[in-house]
Amino acid sequence: MAGVTSGFSRYSPHPSRKEALKLGNLVPSEDKTLHQVIRGLDGASIEIVARSKTIFFPGDPAERVYLIRRGAVKLSRVYESGEEITVAMLRENSLFGVLSLLTGHRSDRFYHAVAFTRVEMTTAPATSVKQAMENDPKVGLLLLQGLSSRILQTETMIETLTHRDxxxxxxxxxxxxxxxxxxxxxxxxxxxxxxxxxxxxxxxxxxxxxxxxxxxxxxxxxxxxxxxxxxxxxxxxxxxxxxx
CATH class of the missing domain: 1.10.10.10 (Winged helix-like DNA-binding domain superfamily/Winged helix DNA-binding domain)
Structure with a gap:
């Protein structure tokens, strides 16, 4: 999804900030936020998605990891019957698109991700994220904390849908x-x-x-x-x- 497609745009950090990002990589990971870690990885970019536009479909290659900077994202599961059930409403600082990190090999998307509002995200290739985790265990800890929040949001949404009334x-x-x-x-x-x-x-x-x-x-x-x-x-x- 390069360039601008259906309200979706991606841009790399502004050239004037490259040196700042290089210097930022010298800061110990425990002093960085997850946004700073992902933003400093090879191939990282800031992506903007217009309201109601799809970020990825089920079956799309799971090649990037996303962290919401602003806005809300709806994750849903699409069944063979055509029924689509919301599994999470993700807010700022929520991490998603991490399936390939969990399985350890190339995977396809499991969910349908849609921008519920206009969304701005920090995103990076899954390969870069995995390399950062191997190089620095503290990066893995930051990702785990972000993923824990995402799991909690999913559990809460599923609990909501268990009400029959x-x-x-x-x-x-x-x-x-x-x-x-x-x-x-x-x-x-x-x-x-x-x-x-x-x-x-x-x-x-x-x-x-x-x-x-x-x-x-x-x-x-x-x-x-x-x-x-x-x-x-x-x-x-x-x-x-x-x-x-």
Missing amino acids: MSSRLVSFLLVLCRDFGVPKKEGITIDLKLSHQAIAEAIGSTRVTITRLLGDLRSSGLVQIERKKITVFDPIALAKRFS
């Missing part, structure tokens, strides 16, 4: 978004994502009509407010108790 599933999803994308405000917690009813329906395996009705019920109950596709939860604890 769609009202409980929606509430659980909103609470996850409050935790991962919530911005505290005077009136409550505002989810810092523009969420269409269709996008929510696709994320939790429902329909737009059902989500519209359920969100209307929550709004009528005084539990949420929706303005310009941004949802504010007035009291997450009260919302959780109401549907526990």
Whole structure:
């Protein structure tokens, strides 16, 4: 995916920063962030993906590792029936696309990765990441910490989808978004994502009509407010108790 394709762009660090990056490589890895480590690898780049554009499809070669700098990415599993189930909503500093690192050999993508918002990522070839891990065990530790966060997000999403009652599933999803994308405000917690009813329906395996009705019920109950596709939860604890 070189160049600019379907809202996707990649660019290497600006030439004026090359020397700075070389100097940065002299800094002990324990003093670096994961972004700094990946950015300093051979073949690293910054990639920008427009909202709703695909980052990779299932079956694509797993050749690069991604770390979100800004924005949100939706990971989903596509089944033979055509059904697509969301397995994670990834926020800033989330690591993904690491399958080839885990298997130790060339792999194909398992998930469908889509930019839920406009996304900026630090990315590097899997071969460079593996080489860095072999050269410095501390790099492996940083990657493990990033991967642990990613696994936790997946487990949380799967737990959300285990609710058979769609009202409980929606509430659980909103609470996850409050935790991962919530911005505290005077009136409550505002989810810092523009969420269409269709996008929510696709994320939790429902329909737009059902989500519209359920969100209307929550709004009528005084539990949420929706303005310009941004949802504010007035009291997450009260919302959780109401549907526990």
